[in-house]
Amino acid sequence: MSNKHSDYIIYVDESGDHGMSNINKCYPVFVLVFCIFKKTDYLQTVINMQW
Secondary structure, three states, X not given: OOOOOXXXXXXXXXXXXXXOOXXXXXXXXXXXXXXXXXXXXXXXXXXXXXX
């Protein structure tokens, strides 16, 4: 692969206490979410940009 950059855009977000040492009884979860877009699909669909 000659291109130094990926063909994908990845967004990652988390919610909750990742340490699990001080668990909040009202919110006792840890959530990790990924959203992966192919760059061409992102440009055409998400921001509606045409080449």
